[in-house]
Amino acid sequence: MKPEQEKNIPKPEIEKPVETPQQVESAAQEAIQSLEERAQSIQVLAREKVANSDDEAIIRPLDEQIEKATDESARNIEQAAAEVLRERWIEQAQEAIKKHGYTIDLETEPYKSFQAEKFERFYIQKCFDAQGRPVVVKVGAPNSNADKHIQRESKLYDLLGDRTQAAKSAGQELRVRFPEKLDFFEEDEQQALVVTYESNDDEAKQKLSPEKKIDIITTIIEDMRKLSVPPEEVAKPYYERSMPIMKAYEYKAQMGEALDILREKNILSHDSVQRLHEKIGDSEKLIDSFPLFFDHGDIHGENIFYTPASETQPENITLIDVESIRLTNEFAPLAQAVNREALMTHYKQNTEAINDENKLIPLLKKQFEFTDHDGKLTEKVEEKFINSHERDEDAKKVYAVMRIHEILQTMKALAEKENSFTKRIINIHKDMLEEQMTVLGL
Secondary structure, eight states: OOHHHHTTOOOOOOOOOOOOHEEEEHHHHHHHHHHHHHHHHHHHHHHHHHHTTTHHHHHHHHHHHHHHHHHHHHHHHHHHHHHHHHHHHHHHHHHHHTTTEEEEESSSSSSSEOOGTTTOOEEEEEEOOOOOEEEHHHEOOOSTTTHHHHHHHHHHHHHHHHHHHHHHHTOOOEEEEOOOOEEEEETTTTTEEEOOOOOOHHHHHTOOOOHHHHHHHHHHHHHHHSSSSOOOHSSGGGOOOSSOOOOOHHHHHHHHHHHHHHHHTSSSSSSHHHHHHHHHHHHHHHHTTTOEEEOSOSSSGEEEEEEOOOOSSSEEEOOOOGGGOOEOTTTTTHHHHHHHHHHHHHHHHOHHHHHTTTTTHHHHHHHHTOOOOOTTTHHHIIIIIIITOTTTHHHHHHHHHHHHHHHHHHHHHHHTTOHHHHHHHHHHHHHHHHHHEEEEEE
């Protein structure tokens, strides 16, 4: 390549001063565009160099290498821009926290910090209020839908506080509690929620016996049922509600979508999908014949904070991460807990999976620590909530449908990022699905 030709190739200006997220994004796009123009210029010059050759074996690999290098450089620019944005957002969040009278606990790492690879939309940090009491502050990312989640979560905490107080006033004994909302504030484009800091004794939690963990899971389910459902919340239009209401129509729609995707990917046969579609449709009235209850929606080890009883304090079971709370039938939370145990049981019994460097068990150990009991949780749940139900036959059917819903949702998520490992987990879920189809006579 001649020196004078090289001078004519546009150079990407990647580094430039930026002040706002919009400028960061704009600078990144300009750099990528400049990079692409440079790559095109290189391609033109390279083709001129081999102009006397008609050998596609030379030209095609050259184009592919240039395209690959350009894509990689563009990704690097996007990642660099994302990191700049992340740092700016963290600075803004910390400034907002301080401005509203809270002191950041510098000895505690943020629980979340806008990490793009983890799809984090929040900055969550342990802080201290003006009186020196520990609190947790959750700040949403600017220019995103995080503000809607913060607003909804704020309303949820208000509702949970109200329902908890109503249950206690009615003489209900509650062993499970939630963090309490302390504050809500807005600063520029960011909204923040402040809740009580809750203690968690990980060491004590890990030492709990299987029986105690099962007791905690069933207690959570029972206590959620003690919270009375506010009629005014149910009567609201869906866009004004503090939480979703999952009725048969929503379950049918979600399962239908999952079934169609799994059929398209040849994971489930046309016949199986057709039979499930029909059975789900036939179950709508039965599902909605059961009353609505509160459901946390994501009960697992990382969302259960636990401290054992001491001489001065009673045992503490706190449910955090209330974003997934919903109103649904009484069998949905049972299905979620039992399916998690079933997955681990199937996985540990699967020879191929055991030889697969035990990838799943370490990955989900914390999440599944309360639901991995080799079938004992399932036995307890079915004995306590299904077999003794006054409508036991109907209960068994809806429970099976809810288990199928959970299985299909997981299979759908795995199918969208299919690889050799997820294929094995999908196959385990297929076994679980067949078991529940048998329960329904399919």
